Amino acid sequence: MISAKLRGAVLCTVLLLTSACASGQQPAGAPAPATTTQQTSAPAGTTAASPSGEVMTSDNVKHVAHVPRTAPFNGEGDFNTDLAFQGDYAYVGNFGGFSIYDISDPAKPAIVSQVACPAQQNDVTIHGDLLVLSIDEPRGGPECDSGEGQEWEGLRIFDVSDKKSPKYVSAVQTDCGSHTHTMVPAGETLYVYVSSPGPEPESKTCPPPHELIQIVEIPTKSPQSAKIVAKPDIFPERHHSEFASGCHDITAYPEKKLAAAACFGDGVLLDISDPVKPKVLQQITDTENFQIWHSATFNNDATKVLFSDELGGGGQATCDGNTPVTKGADAVYDLVNNKLERRGYFKIPREQQAEENCVAHNGSLIPVPGKDIMVQSWYQGGVSIWDFTDSAHPKEIGYFERPPFPGGGIAGSWSAYYYNGYIYSSDIREGLDVLQINDPLTDPAKQVKMDDFNVQTQKSY
Known part of the structure; x- marks a missing residue:
């Protein structure tokens, strides 16, 4: 069930929630303010049963807290997405916008604010x-209140210095939008690698060819002047995926001057010594075992x-x-x-039911x-x-999961990351869970x- 725009290498396209690309325009005029909901008395985390029933864990994993999705992000299509961390705060993406949680006490996470975007x-x-958001859907314009449309997609940038009242700063339109993005900091400049599927022949925002990534430069002292500075072709010997071209996800390791790109039909190892001019070190493919190179x-x-x-x-029961x-x-x-040499495979050993969408998804060391x-989500x-x-012999040492989501449909853990003692x-449908492994x-x-953690920008420990 892949959409016409081929965003179907991901959950949102499996649901056919995306619309076709259309022509876009660069941001113009003064930024419109984001709509922010403050919740200074937000519900604290609990371990109560969620809609899908009691959780199941291995003996060494404890379910520390659960915070359900709350208005305005608790509608049928308001899916929780990715996570980022900084100090005592967790940032959670959602199809409706993003939320900021105070996690100073991981057992009692509390919502500080929610930005409708x-x-x-x-x-x-x-x-x-x-704070940077990836927009992989044509909208009426770059601002949060632009509504549905066929005019724009790309990156939105916010100032979150005031956690209770984040402010929209600027936006950068990118070809085929931004499905995911990766930060590569360089002093006072923040480079952002934009990954997006495509092309769609009938689209003006996602026209063919689309055999590239895009690099956005954000001056940290003047983010309103952010712009695309490069569109490097990293596919000299492209193995076309049946689903899409472009990349799904790139993980950078700036200290090692390396990046690894999952580009639908290929895995690519990159030298990022010059972050604006990444060089291909190796390109691999595996049509026998891989369908969508995801991350x-x-x-x-x-x-x-x-x-x-x-x-x-992300929409099928492959476990x-x-x-x-x-x-x-x-x-x-x-x-x-x-040079990359394959050694082994890992898949969760617990067989899932036919109504449970399950496949390897976002995780961290x-x-x-x-x-x-590694800790990893599996929907x-x-x-x-x-x-x-x-x-050659990876093995599971702990787990957390729920029964099938009542009523069926897409559900489960989108991202699962370790940060300062907790997972x-x-x-997607249940909200934020906090876990602890004692092993x-x-x-x-x-x-x-x-001090902070963005999973696609690795740091050594």
Whole structure:
């Protein structure tokens, strides 16, 4: 069930919620203010049963808190998406906008504010006082109140220095919008790699060809002057996906001067020594085991890269007994002499029911020195914690999941990330979950403190 614009390598297109691309215009005039709902007495986290029933966990995982979606982000189509962290705050994207949570007490997360700014996907990153949203849906214009239309898509930028009252600052229109984006900080300049599927022949905002990524430059002291500065072609030998061209997701590791791009039909290893001129080091494909190259994660010392396959685009039950363990899974590659060599696969060992959409999705490292341990969302497969220190024999060491969502449909954990002692899961329909793993393998991670965390911009620990 893929939309005409081929955004179907992801959840939103499986639901056919996107509309066709249309012509767009660059932002003009003074920015319109975002609509902000303050909730200084927001509901604190609880461990009460959610709509889908009691949660299930391994013995070493504790469900610390659950905060349901609240108005104005609790409608049928208001899906929670990605997460970012800074200090005592978590930022949660939603098809309706984004929310800021106070997580100073992880057992009692509280909503500080919610910004109504409708669009798909509203994937979110945070850098200093700037918050960036990915807009992968034609809208009437760049401002939050522009409404539906066929005029614009790309990046929206906000000033969140006042957590109770974020302000819209500017926007940058990009070809085919922005499905996800990746920050590469460089002093007072923030470079943003924009990933988006396409093209759509009848569209003016997403015309062919679309064999590229786009790099946006955001001056941190004058974000209103953000602009596209490069459109590098990183596909000299393109293996076309049956779904889309372009990239779905890029993970940068600036300290290592590397990036790994999941580009629907390919995995690409990049040299980003010059962040505006990324160079291809290796391009790999696997048509036997991969359908949609969805995302990538380096291990801490950048000697391994995980590529995930979003078989079925997030809307199918691929964690069943009829789907091979190498499909809809994670492929573990060792990086040897700057070349990727596949070693093994990981897929959750718990078989899911036929009505549960389940496939590998967004995750992050758990910062355990000397070990390679990951936490990852699997939609209705829940949250999995797994060890890939032995690349050829990865294994699950903990999990959290719910019964099938009542009434069916798309549901489950969109993103699950580790931040300062806790795992935070952005559940599409249920809201925000906070988990804690207590296990000898992961306990050293509790000593690692991060000032901020954007999963697509890795830092060493």
